[in-house]
Amino acid sequence: xxxxxxxxxxxxxxxxxxxxxxxxxxxxxxxxxxxxxxxxxxxxxxxxxxxxxxxxxxxxxxxxxxxxxxxxxxxxxxxxxxxxxxxxxxxxxxxxxxxxxxxxxxxxxxxxxxxxxxxxxxxxxxxxxxxxxxxxxxxxxxxxxxxxxxxxxxxxxxxxxxxxxxxxxxxxxxxxxxxxxxxxxxxxxxxxxxxxxxxxxxxxxxxxxxxxxxxxxxxxxxxxxxxxxxxxxxxxxx
Amino acid sequence: xxxxxxxxxxxxxxxxxxxxxxxxxxxxxxxxxxxxxxxxxxxxxxxxxxxxxxxxxxxxxxxxxxxxxxxxxxxxxxxxxxxxxxxxxxxxxxxxxxxxxxxxxxxxxxxxxxxxxxxxxxxxxxxxxxxxxxxxxxxxxxxxxxxxxxxxxxxxxxxxxxxxxxxxxxxxxxxxxxxxxxxxxxxxxxxxxxxxxxxxxxxxxxxxxxxxxxxxxxxxxxxxxxxxxxxxxx
Amino acid sequence: xxxxxxxxxxxxxxxxxxxxxxxxxxxxxxxxxxxxxxxxxxxxxxxxxxxxxxxxxxxxxxxxxxxxxxxxxxxxxxxxxxxxxxxxxxxxxxxxxxxxxxxxxxxxxxxxxxxxxxxxxxxxxxxxxxxxxxxxxxxxxxxxxxxxxxxxxxxxxxxxxxxxxxxxxxxxxxxxxxxxxxxxxxxxxxxxxxxxxxxxxxxxxxxxxxxxxxxxxxxxxxxxxxxxxxxxxxxxxxxxxxxxxxxxxxxxxxxxxxxxxxxx
Numbered sequence: 001x002x003x004x005x006x007x008x009x010x011x012x013x014x015x016x017x018x019x020x021x022x023x024x025x026x027x028x029x030x031x032x033x034x035x036x037x038x039x040x041x042x043x044x045x046x047x048x049x050x051x052x053x054x055x056x057x058x059x060x061x062x063x064x065x066x067x068x069x070x071x072x073x074x075x076x077x078x079x080x081x082x083x084x085x086x087x088x089x090x091x092x093x094x095x096x097x098x099x100x101x102x103x104x105x106x107x108x109x110x111x112x113x114x115x116x117x118x119x120x121x122x123x124x125x126x127x128x129x130x131x132x133x134x135x136x137x138x139x140x141x142x143x144x145x146x147x148x149x150x151x152x153x154x155x156x157x158x159x160x161x162x163x164x165x166x167x168x169x170x171x172x173x174x175x176x177x178x179x180x181x182x183x184x185x186x187x188x189x190x191x192x193x194x195x196x197x198x199x200x201x202x203x204x205x206x207x208x209x210x211x212x213x214x215x216x217x218x219x220x221x222x223x224x225x226x227x228x229x230x231x232x233x234x235x236x237x238x
Numbered sequence: 239x240x241x242x243x244x245x246x247x248x249x250x251x252x253x254x255x256x257x258x259x260x261x262x263x264x265x266x267x268x269x270x271x272x273x274x275x276x277x278x279x280x281x282x283x284x285x286x287x288x289x290x291x292x293x294x295x296x297x298x299x300x301x302x303x304x305x306x307x308x309x310x311x312x313x314x315x316x317x318x319x320x321x322x323x324x325x326x327x328x329x330x331x332x333x334x335x336x337x338x339x340x341x342x343x344x345x346x347x348x349x350x351x352x353x354x355x356x357x358x359x360x361x362x363x364x365x366x367x368x369x370x371x372x373x374x375x376x377x378x379x380x381x382x383x384x385x386x387x388x389x390x391x392x393x394x395x396x397x398x399x400x401x402x403x404x405x406x407x408x409x410x411x412x413x414x415x416x417x418x419x420x421x422x423x424x425x426x427x428x429x430x431x432x433x434x435x436x437x438x439x440x441x442x443x444x445x446x447x448x449x450x451x452x453x454x455x456x457x458x459x460x461x462x463x464x465x466x467x468x469x470x471x472x
Numbered sequence: 473x474x475x476x477x478x479x480x481x482x483x484x485x486x487x488x489x490x491x492x493x494x495x496x497x498x499x500x501x502x503x504x505x506x507x508x509x510x511x512x513x514x515x516x517x518x519x520x521x522x523x524x525x526x527x528x529x530x531x532x533x534x535x536x537x538x539x540x541x542x543x544x545x546x547x548x549x550x551x552x553x554x555x556x557x558x559x560x561x562x563x564x565x566x567x568x569x570x571x572x573x574x575x576x577x578x579x580x581x582x583x584x585x586x587x588x589x590x591x592x593x594x595x596x597x598x599x600x601x602x603x604x605x606x607x608x609x610x611x612x613x614x615x616x617x618x619x620x621x622x623x624x625x626x627x628x629x630x631x632x633x634x635x636x637x638x639x640x641x642x643x644x645x646x647x648x649x650x651x652x653x654x655x656x657x658x659x660x661x662x663x664x665x666x667x668x669x670x671x672x673x674x675x676x677x678x679x680x681x682x683x684x685x686x687x688x689x690x691x692x693x694x695x696x697x698x699x700x701x702x703x704x705x706x707x708x709x710x711x712x713x714x715x716x717x718x719x720x721x722x723x724x725x726x727x728x729x730x731x732x733x734x735x736x
Contacts, residue, residue: 056373074376085371088364088389097385098375325541325696333698335542336496336527419496419525432528435643436505437650437668 003152003184004068005076006032008053012062014208015052023048023208025062030186032152035179037195037216038188040205041237046188047082049205050155053186054079078151082158084142091117091133092126094141098149112148120144120174136167143174147183154178156187160194172197192232196220204228206237245443252444253451260445264452267425270338270412271405274345278405279398282350286357286397287383287390290365301358307351312344316411319344323415336417341425344411349401356400360393361386395464399457406453426452494523495703496543498534500614501641503547503686506572506661506730508723515719520706530641531614538562538689541696545704549686550614563689564701569711570720570731571685574618576676577646577663578604578655586655592679593626603634605654609645610637618684619657625681646672659684664725685734711735 007029014024023045030036038046051057053064055074066073078098087094095113100106117123120140125133130141139159146154156175160168168191175198179185189195195202199216204223212219212228223229231237252260289301321327323335323343334340364386372382387394409427416423418432426449433442503509504526513524527534527543531550538546539562547569548554557563576586576595584602589595599606608630609616623630638648642662649656650670658666663674688711690704710716712735720733 054374056370071376079370079374081370085367087368087371087385101375101377101381325698327540330541336525417496417525417527417529419527422525434647435501435641437643437647437666439668 003032003076003182005066005073005152006030006184007067009065010053010062011065013052013064014060014062015048015057016060021060021208022057023052023205024060026052026210028203028210028213030184032184034200035175035185035187035198036201036203037199038186038203038205039190039192039195039231040211041231042190044205045208046205047157048208049203050079050157050186050188054155075149076152078146078149078154080139080142080146080154080156080159082161084138086130086133086138086141088131089129090127091122091130091141094130095145095148098145102149116144116148121170136163136170139163139167139171140174143171147174147178151183153184153186156185158188158190160189160191168194204231241439241443244440246447248440248444249447249451252448260448262421263424263426263429264448266338266423267406267427267449268452268456270341270425271345271402274342274349274405275398275402277342278346278350278353278401279394281346282353282401283357283387283394283397284383285350285354286394287361287386288379289354289358290361290386291379291382301355304351304355304358308355310348310351311410312348312408312412313410313414315344315347316414319347319411319415335415336419336423338416338423340415341412341423344415345405345408348408348411349405352404353397353401356397357390357394360397361390364390364393392464395460399460402456403453406456407449493521493703494525495545495700495707496525496527497707498527498529498537498543498546498548500531500534500548501528501643502549502613502615502659502662504528505642505665506659506723507665507725508661508720508731511719511723512716515715516707516710519715520710522703522707524707530609530611531617532612538691541691541699543691544700545688545690545707547686547688548614549684550617551685551687553614553617554687554689557689562692562695564692565689567688567708567712567735569686569688569716569735570733571683572731573660573677574615574657574682574684575660575663575674576655577649577658577672578675579653580671580673582673582675584655586675589676592622592676592681595676595679596622596626596628599634599655600628600630603632605634605652606630606636607645607649607652607654607656608635608637609642610639611641613641614684615642615657615659622657622681660728661725661730664728664730686731 010026010028012025012027014026015022026049038049040046048057052059054077055064055070087097092110092113095116096109099109099112114126117126120143122137122141122144133141143159160171163171172194175185202214202216202219203210204212206227212223212225223232227237289297319340320335323329323332323340325335368385372385407427409431412425413428413431416428418424418428426445430442430445433445499509509526516522516524527537529537531548531553534546534548535553535557537543538557539560554566558566578584578586584598584604586595586598589598608619636654638645640648642658643666645656646658646662646666647668650668650672653671660677688708690701690708691699693699693701717733720731723730
């Protein structure tokens with residue numbers, strides 16, 4: 001799949017809250033293949049970086065340029081939040097919602113949503129009110145809902161935080177399938193095992209700045225900076 | 239206390255014998271209030287959602303005004319509507335004064351701020367939940383409002399029922415604009431005021447109990463309908 | 473949703489327009505409380521086909537409704553206000569129909585001894601002298617105006633803890649008097665029909681100064697072209713007819729005659 005989104009060129013982009021800089025200034029170029037994993041200590045700006053790239057955090061400076069125009073770009077992306085935002089409707093209603101937004105008929109949307117629910121193992125709870133699902137089921141639902149419009153780029157903000165091992169494995173399996181099908185993934189995590197399993201590229205954030213950026217292979221073999229090395233070892237890095 | 243018992247027994251007999259006048263004014267009460275409720279909801283619910291979703295300069299002022307209007311004495315609303323719809327007023331040619339339509343207009347004015355304010359409170363919370371998701375999905379303002387109205391429908395039902403309660407029990411405004419004309423604009427509350435004025439407390443209380451029964455019945459009916467329409471709790 | 477609202481409005485608009493042979497008459501609370509309307513209206517409907525819709529309000533509001541053209545005629549009992557109404561050109565003429573009388577109601581123990589009063593003026597002086605609790609309508613109604621004129625006639629400006637202007641209709645004012653066990657001036661009809669008499673009793677009546685003349689005043693079509701002058705004229709003709717005379721003179725509550733027909 002050739003994406004119209006890439007290359008993504010980020011120049012001097014930052015996000016502020018008041019006078020505090022949450023992330024940036026960031027200079028970054030992203031191409032259309034692979035899985036980029038964003039790591040770094042708490043408060044390093046992982047969430048802010050993802051939100052900034054997706055365009056739901058207001059830019060304090062700099063620019064983010066997609067290969068296509070911004071509105072088109074947003075339509076080709078989706079975002080999975082750390083604590084899944086589940087709409088107060090049925091599982092089916094949640095899955096069908098993004099399709100209905102595109103103007104698809106109710107019948108078609110429901111058919112697609114039903115198929116998507118079966119793919120992620122939610123097929124037997126279509127009519128269940130989604131807010132009452134378990135944590136793992138909710139995150140799978142959020143993921144399936146994000147994927148239902150077949151985005152070319154999917155952002156995931158620590159999707160497996162607070163999930164148990166089994167749910168994490170299920171989510172990772174879906175992500176691997178998704179990536180294999182050609183969807184670009186940019187995902188933050190604090191789980192280094194997960195980072196090693198999924199990443200083709202690593203962004204190491206520290207104090208709101210990209211401290212190290214390289215291929216996963218190189219990074220995990222031996223990071224260039226002392227801080228990244230310490231972080232990988234599990235030391236406290238500031 | 240004797241009045242309470244005789245009121246209850248009056249209510250009982252009025253109900254079991256299906257007194258023709260009682261049925262007439264009860265149905266009129268329901269028709270006027272239900273119509274007012276539908277119109278008020280059509281205005282207030284989207285307004286509440288809009289205020290939750292949209293940040294604009296006059297927003298705080300609008301919310302403050304809505305909250306203040308909730309406490310507007312119905313008689314004042316009645317007088318304002320009267321002045322506008324009097325034959326000597328700007329809309330006098332419509333000939334709506336002392337008709338059920340004028341009563342509906344007054345009730346719409348009374349309950350719209352109430353419903354909008356409660357709806358706004360409820361939808362503001364829902365919007366803080368949905369904010370990131372709906373922004374991420376690139377939704378239009380209209381789509382956001384639609385999503386909030388649909389997913390918040392249970393809270394909105396409460397808002398609507400609060401509006402119903404205020405409208406069905408309202409007497410000050412509809413007395414002024416409806417005129418309490420027998421077989422034309424007399425409703426339960428104005429009939430109660432009339433009987434109280436005559437000192438017939440038992441009949442007034444009886445009608446009051448009928449009003450209470452009806453309000454309870456409507457509440458139960460609406461909850462029953464809304465529960466059977468949707469499986470699950472949302 | 474929109475369709476529901478539109479059809480709801482349409483259906484209401486139609487019910488408003490469908491009524492044709494009806495007219496609106498503003499009457500005073502005291503007249504309505506007498507119960508006479510329940511006798512007269514069905515007969516009017518039968519004889520003339522006119523459906524008279526009553527707006528039961530205080531005299532002040534009745535006059536206002538007439539001035540604004542919101543009713544087709546008024547039936548009130550306050551000569552001064554009626555003359556002002558005519559002087560302003562709001563009515564075509566004034567037709568006297570009937571009269572009843574005002575009575576003094578008070579606690580059955582009658583501390584102020586109104587039962588021994590020689591006239592209405594004397595009755596008021598006794599209340600003031602005893603500072604006995606007194607409830608006044610205080611709502612600018614015909615009854616209230618009458619009461620004020622009686623006070624003025626005895627040169628007393630009623631004020632003080634014992635004088636309670638409640639600003640309410642006759643029934644509500646009677647309820648208040650019953651609650652306070654106070655004196656009050658009421659029209660006889662409202663008193664007889666009143667259901668919550670508690671410890672109150674009729675303590676003084678009979679002075680011709682307490683007679684209460686009802687008059688019928690059609691609203692002037694030159695001020696308000698939409699008023700139903702024809703129906704008002706037809707109603708007036710009926711009100712002064714022999715049928716009306718028999719009904720009015722024959723109307724009794726607890727065996728007591730309430731109204732005296734005196735149309736000419």
